[in-house]
Amino acid sequence: MTAHSLLPSNSEITTALEQRACAWARERLSDERFAHTTGVVACVTRLAPLHGLTEQLPALRLAGWIHDAAKENDGHDLLAEAQRLGCRVRPVERQNPGLLHGAIALRQAEIALGFHDPVTASAVLYHTTGHPAMTRADKLFYLADLVEPSRTAEWIVRLRPLVERDLDEALLFALVHQLRRLLRKGEAIDPRAVALYNRLLAAGVPPPLQAEE
Numbered sequence: 316m317t318a319h320s321l322l323p324s325n326s327e328i329t330t331a332l333e334q335r336a337c338a339w340a341r342e343r344l345s346d347e348r349f350a351h352t353t354g355v356v357a358c359v360t361r362l363a364p365l366h367g368l369t370e371q372l373p374a375l376r377l378a379g380w381i382h383d384a385a386k387e388n389d390g391h392d393l394l395a396e397a398q399r400l401g402c403r404v405r406p407v408e409r410q411n412p413g414l415l416h417g418a419i420a421l422r423q424a425e426i427a428l429g430f431h432d433p434v435t436a437s438a439v440l441y442h443t444t445g446h447p448a449m450t451r452a453d454k455l456f457y458l459a460d461l462v463e464p465s466r467t468a469e470w471i472v473r474l475r476p477l478v479e480r481d482l483d484e485a486l487l488f489a490l491v492h493q494l495r496r497l498l499r500k501g502e503a504i505d506p507r508a509v510a511l512y513n514r515l516l517a518a519g520v521p522p523p524l525q526a527e528e
């Protein structure tokens with residue numbers, strides 16, 4: 316399937332708010348990132364019924380459209396925007412302002428589109444690093460962001476069947492991969508990701524035997 320074939324027809328967009336969110340995101344994103352965004356919406360739409368999350372689907376589709384709308388802003392812009400919007404900046408976000416892209420996009424979208432939905436909000440806020448208090452809807456969204464069809468890395472190919480089967484196992488697999496990548500690169504690790512890792516292990520989720528690329 317090509318990225319182009321993932322672009323939505325109007326009939327696939329379910330609400331007027333979603334239509335406006337799609338257009339708002341389109342204005343802010345490159346073709347490539349908008350294709351990713353469209354892929355995430357398609358992916359949550361396919362996965363939500365598999366995991367009993369159909370009720371949350373409209374909110375997750377909205378999260379899909381807006382979640383990366385600030386991702387093409389540089390770190391300086393993100394910090395300035397955080398200050399303007401009154402978003403709290405944690406130490407790890409000051410170190411790596413890219414981590415703020417979800418929080419900034421959420422606040423910008425809520426203001427521009429005039430909505431607030433707690434399911435959309437936590438899915439967007441936790442899509443980059445995870446959070447120990449993630450809901451099942453947040454977990455599905457975090458994973459859809461990784462396995463949407465334009466992603467082709469080998470570890471993503473191994474992650475896809477896990478996402479169909481068990482959200483927690485898939486999440487731990489993905490998290491271990493992401494933590495190892497950050498350690499290899501010598502980059503700061505968000506304490507939320509570490510807390511989520513510990514929470515999943517404490518809940519008895521089996522750690523992946525092979526999560527390397």
Ligand SMILES: [Fe+2]
Nearest residue numbers: 382383386443
């Ligand atoms: Fe993102």
Ligand SMILES: [Fe+2]
Nearest residue numbers: 351382383460
């Ligand atoms: Fe994304």
